[in-house]
Amino acid sequence: MASNPSETSTGRWLDRWPLLVPLLTAAGFLGLFQAAFLLWSLESMGGGLEMALGVTRFGIIVGVLTLLLLVPAALLIRRFHPAWRRGERHRASWSACFAPAASVAGWILADQWVAGPWVAAALEPWVEAASALACGLAAMWVQPPRRWLRAGAVATLLAILSSLLPVGGPPPAPEGGEPAADVDVGAGGAGRPDVVLVSIDTLRADRLAAYGRVPTLTPEMDRLAGEGVVFTRALAASPWTTPSVASMLTGLPALRHGAGRPLGSGPTFQRSPLEGDLTTLAERFAAVGYRTRAVVANGFLSPWTGMAQGFEEFANPILKAGFASFMRDLPLTRLIVALTPAESWGDYRAEGITDQALTWLAEDDDGPLFLWVHYIDPHSPFQADPARLDPSVLIEMANQKQPEVLADGTVVGEIFVATDLVRSGTLWLGPRDRARLEEYYDRAVHYTDEHVGRLFAALRERSGERPAVAALTSDHGEEFWDHGHFEHGHDYYREVTQVPLLVWGPGLVPAGQVEGGLVGLVDVGPTLLDLAGIEVSEPAAADEGRSLAPLWQGAADGEKRPALPRFAGGNLYNLPAALVEDGPWRFLLRANDREELYDMNRDPEERYNVAGDFPEVAERYRRLLEPRLAAFLVDDAGNKPAELSPDELRALKALGYVD
Numbered sequence: 001m002a003s004n005p006s007e008t009s010t011g012r013w014l015d016r017w018p019l020l021v022p023l024l025t026a027a028g029f030l031g032l033f034q035a036a037f038l039l040w041s042l043e044s045m046g047g048g049l050e051m052a053l054g055v056t057r058f059g060i061i062v063g064v065l066t067l068l069l070l071v072p073a074a075l076l077i078r079r080f081h082p083a084w085r086r087g088e089r090h091r092a093s094w095s096a097c098f099a100p101a102a103s104v105a106g107w108i109l110a111d112q113w114v115a116g117p118w119v120a121a122a123l124e125p126w127v128e129a130a131s132a133l134a135c136g137l138a139a140m141w142v143q144p145p146r147r148w149l150r151a152g153a154v155a156t157l158l159a160i161l162s163s164l165l166p167v168g169g170p171p172p173a174p175e176g177g178e179p180a181a182d183v184d185v186g187a188g189g190a191g192r193p194d195v196v197l198v199s200i201d202t203l204r205a206d207r208l209a210a211y212g213r214v215p216t217l218t219p220e221m222d223r224l225a226g227e228g229v230v231f232t233r234a235l236a237a238s239p240w241t242t243p244s245v246a247s248m249l250t251g252l253p254a255l256r257h258g259a260g261r262p263l264g265s266g267p268t269f270q271r272s273p274l275e276g277d278l279t280t281l282a283e284r285f286a287a288v289g290y291r292t293r294a295v296v297a298n299g300f301l302s303p304w305t306g307m308a309q310g311f312e313e314f315a316n317p318i319l320k321a322g323f324a325s326f327m328r329d330l331p332l333t334r335l336i337v338a339l340t341p342a343e344s345w346g347d348y349r350a351e352g353i354t355d356q357a358l359t360w361l362a363e364d365d366d367g368p369l370f371l372w373v374h375y376i377d378p379h380s381p382f383q384a385d386p387a388r389l390d391p392s393v394l395i396e397m398a399n400q401k402q403p404e405v406l407a408d409g410t411v412v413g414e415i416f417v418a419t420d421l422v423r424s425g426t427l428w429l430g431p432r433d434r435a436r437l438e439e440y441y442d443r444a445v446h447y448t449d450e451h452v453g454r455l456f457a458a459l460r461e462r463s464g465e466r467p468a469v470a471a472l473t474s475d476h477g478e479e480f481w482d483h484g485h486f487e488h489g490h491d492y493y494r495e496v497t498q499v500p501l502l503v504w505g506p507g508l509v510p511a512g513q514v515e516g517g518l519v520g521l522v523d524v525g526p527t528l529l530d531l532a533g534i535e536v537s538e539p540a541a542a543d544e545g546r547s548l549a550p551l552w553q554g555a556a557d558g559e560k561r562p563a564l565p566r567f568a569g570g571n572l573y574n575l576p577a578a579l580v581e582d583g584p585w586r587f588l589l590r591a592n593d594r595e596e597l598y599d600m601n602r603d604p605e606e607r608y609n610v611a612g613d614f615p616e617v618a619e620r621y622r623r624l625l626e627p628r629l630a631a632f633l634v635d636d637a638g639n640k641p642a643e644l645s646p647d648e649l650r651a652l653k654a655l656g657y658v659d
């Protein structure tokens, strides 16, 4: 036996607790194994250290719970273990604990492997069982030195203790917090209106009655449009979420704020975050005493993409629900998740988002509130019942498979997740399926409208004692084969890049006014700051956002804001491109050098590319877009957003935008 003192004391410890030490060590192994597996699954979400800690903690808790469930099995295995009969109690105990743990790990590995295309569905359970058995039997023969076992037990104990500490969870506190130099800090928050920014993901402008929809899907937003100003020509900053929302929050065009750029060899969805040194809308409101709150539902809107910058409280229930759905992908946690009510993982439907917003509106506080509310409902997956909450749909979205053909020959059932397959051309949809998807989309828009209505009912109710202003918009639209394609993130026609924009504020914004001039998502933030009486300096360039209030105020003075071009760029799939909309023109330059020019007065549906008919117009815009497109094509992390180059400045001067 061992001769040195520490080995002897270990031996005594092991003698006193023959099952505890191996049980703890095996639990630690299983916990770390699950955590590593989860981290690997979540990698494409770009989690960061905080998520890694949270996942590791969860993995350890699951490991411990599993081992508790396996105690009876361990006792049974040990009873019949040959080493136990020989009197080698420690050896038998370790084998009895490690074998079930290794067996579970073998099952998890096989479960992941059979999910691929290599194993026939009928064989899957057999492959999983064989893998579990093989790993379990192999583990019986593994016998590490006792000091390793003791170290493993101590480490697991420490991990369990630390996982009980309140670490992680809420996003990091807002960084910087330094007021921008041009903000009037001295004024304080007193007397300022509450400011609410509502963005509805993937909402096409033409689904609102104010933009021509008949019959209406959106009675609540129609009412809002009647009480405020409608901008009929608002350009998104990008055809997908991250760059477009970042433009809304910074007032900078997508090709200059740095968010959403490809990151070298990273996965498609891992993109550059908002650059931390930019001042966000929330930081500007916080600097004059606003309480800042955000409740958002979209995986791209997180502290890790910089979207929480400046918010004291930032809730994203879809991230939590997504986490639950990844859990469900593991055999052990499937049971735990199934026993937990879906709402407790995060209600990311419009109903849950509005509930959270109303909770913050009801806070008993004198200071004014800046509230950002981002709904996800019109976005895929497409559901027959938009009110249905089922986080497991999120994991189906992440692991899309060919859908089953239904009895009537269609493939769009109650829930349709296979959007990637359709977009990439792997799955072709017939007219009935296409119509069904559009029907589900419309239902989601109608459902969202109902809960937007609840939010504004609360704002109206208290408008007597607390003035409020709001903007309602979208980050981008959605394609339903308008130009032959589906979904969003890859093209720039109006069904994707024209967004609704309503500005509302009883007593502060005129009712029932319609503005037809070109504006952009970049203008939303400066407009809200202006309405709150917060002074912001003139933008440094013509493409940066500026307040839209002079448009309706100027209507009274007979003096209009000068018309300015608005830009969109950056995409999630396929070929990058940059777009400028200016006066009657819409000009698109793709990375393969193809250019498209449309006259929006004569051809609002963008059917006839007239770049060849107006070569001088096309050339003018090409010179303006080339440097922007080049800036987006730079794919290394850490690159600064492009400044206006001398060429671009010359082009802007030639167009009369810069003196």
Ligand SMILES: [Zn+2]
Pocket (backbone or CB within 6 Å): 201, 202, 240, 241, 242, 475, 476
């Ligand atoms: Zn979006």
